[in-house]
Amino acid sequence: MAPEPLILVADDDDDVRLLVTLRLERVGYRVMSARNGREALELAERHHPDLLLLDVSMPVMGGHDLCQAIAASRSTPPPVIFLSAHGSPEDKVRGLAAGAVDYIAKPFNATELTARVAAALRTSTRMAALERDATIDHLTGVMNRAQLDRRLFEAVARTQRNGGHLGCVLIDVDHFKAINDRFGHPTGDVVLRVIATRLSGTLRGGDLLFRYGGEEFFLLLEGTDAEGTLTVATRSLVAIESEPIINIDVTASAGTANWSPRMTEPAELVSAADAALYEAKRGGRAQVRTSESAAR
Numbered sequence: 021m022a023p024e025p026l027i028l029v030a031d032d033d034d035d036v037r038l039l040v041t042l043r044l045e046r047v048g049y050r051v052m053s054a055r056n057g058r059e060a061l062e063l064a065e066r067h068h069p070d071l072l073l074l075d076v077s078m079p080v081m082g083g084h085d086l087c088q089a090i091a092a093s094r095s096t097p098p099p100v101i102f103l104s105a106h107g108s109p110e111d112k113v114r115g116l117a118a119g120a121v122d123y124i125a126k127p128f129n130a131t132e133l134t135a136r137v138a139a140a141l142r143t144s145t146r147m148a149a150l151e152r153d154a155t156i157d158h159l160t161g162v163m164n165r166a167q168l169d170r171r172l173f174e175a176v177a178r179t180q181r182n183g184g185h186l187g188c189v190l191i192d193v194d195h196f197k198a199i200n201d202r203f204g205h206p207t208g209d210v211v212l213r214v215i216a217t218r219l220s221g222t223l224r225g226g227d228l229l230f231r232y233g234g235e236e237f238f239l240l241l242e243g244t245d246a247e248g249t250l251t252v253a254t255r256s257l258v259a260i261e262s263e264p265i266i267n268i269d270v271t272a273s274a275g276t277a278n279w280s281p282r283m284t285e286p287a288e289l290v291s292a293a294d295a296a297l298y299e300a301k302r303g304g305r306a307q308v309r310t311s312e313s314a315a316r
Contacts, residue, residue, distance in 0.1 A: 025141050026067065029053045030060035030086070031075035031103060036126070040073060040103075043130045044137065057081025064090055069098055071141055076104040076115065084118040091119045096148070099140045103128070157231040159209055160216035168230040168238055169286075175242050176286045179279050186279035187249030189239040190293040191219070191256060194271045194305040196235035203268065211265050215272070218259040227252070238290075246278045246310065253308045261306070273300040277311035 027049050031037045034055075041051045052067065054060035058080040064072065072090070074083040081089070083102055091097040101122040102115040112123045121140050124133060157164040163171070172188075179186040193199075193215065200208040212235065219229055219237060232238040239256065241249055253274040260272045275296025277289055292311035300309040 024048050024050050025070040026050045026052065027071045027073060027137065028060060028063055028067070028069040029073045030055075030057065030078060030083070031073075032056055032078045033075070036075070036103070039130075040133065043134060047134050049137070057083065057086040061086055061089055064098075065093065068094075070144065071098055071137060072100045073137070074100055074102055074120075076102050076106065076111070084114065087115075087118045087120060099144045101136060101140060160213055160231050162216050162220065162237070163228065163230045165230065165233060168232065168240070171228055171230075171240060172286045172289070175240060176279065176289065178242070185243055185245040185248075186289070187241040187244040187246065187252070187276065188278075188289055188293050189241070189249060189253040189256060189274050189276050190232065190290070190297045191237045191239070191253075191260075191272050191274045192297055192301065193235035193260075194273055194301075199268060199270075203266075207266060207268075211268065211270060214265045215260050215270070218262065219256055222252070222255050222259045224252075238293075244278075246276070246312070249276045249278055250308060250310060257306070257308060271306035273297060273305045274308045275300055275311070276308065 027044055029037055029040050029051060030053070031040070032055055037053050037055070041053055044051045052063055052069070054063055056079045060072070060074065061081065074086055076083040087100045097119070099121040100119060101124060102120045103124050103126060104111060104115070105126045115123045121143070122136050124136060155163055155167045175186055193211070196208065199211060216229070216231070216237070223229060226242055228240040230238045230240070239252060241252055244252065253276045257272055257274055260270060264270070275293045275298070277292035277296060279289055283289060296309045296311045300307050303309065
């Protein structure tokens with residue numbers, strides 16, 4: 021069972037902070053509190069609350085600056101509701117412009133406060149579900165091609181900026197059309213789902229798995245050199261072939277590539293892995309080839 025939402029309350033007024041905390045805890049939320057913006061930012065970075073209730077005027081760092089700092093530090097920041105003694109339209113507009121989803125003027129009604137918190141959390145949950153649906157391949161449950169394009173672009177940018185290694189593995193299920201033709205597409209779908217599960221079980225921290233398209237999967241390995249990329253590819257094929265899938269012996273082929281200073285675009289890394297995969301299939305399938313061997 022999922023824990024109740026965690027709410028961070030930040031206000032330099034001890035009475036307000038205590039009142040809000042007690043009210044939210046009474047209806048079942050988990051609550052942590054901070055006396056100023058800097059303390060709230062540290063708590064938010066450490067505990068990742070589901071929602072923030074922020075006083076606009078706080079020492080060290082005000083609510084507007086805190087809201088913007090949290091938004092900049094996370095790709096999907098939590099919703100923010102501002103609490104303020106200033107309730108003019110201009111104040112509300114400024115708060116919403118800073119990234120807040122709601123604005124409550126002090127003194128506030130406790131019942132209204134909890135209702136607005138509940139509404140903000142419901143909206144946040146729906147948005148998270150929509151974002152998740154947009155990033156996941158619905159057949160296999162791994163990330164989709166659109167996510168690969170974004171994550172690969174970001175990984176290449178980091179590698180170009182900071183140096184280091186970046187590897188990838190492109191995996192193709194051998195003779196997948198024959199599986200569909202002989203056993204039917206529903207069985208082919210099961211094969212893909214099982215393969216995705218087996219590949220997910222081999223991932224190390226930081227490795228990312230995507231469905232590239234059709235019967236192809238893509239592994240993005242940030243911080244992995246050529247030798248490590250080859251090891252991951254070999255381990256992946258062993259996992260796929262570890263035992264039959266619904267009494268079908270399934271094998272796969274893989275091509276690996278690593279970022280080179282000669283490359284300028286993410287597409288070049290993918291193209292190198294694709295060329296290596298082609299060599300693996302031409303060489304008899306059920307094997308790994310590297311971009312270095314494919315280039316020879």
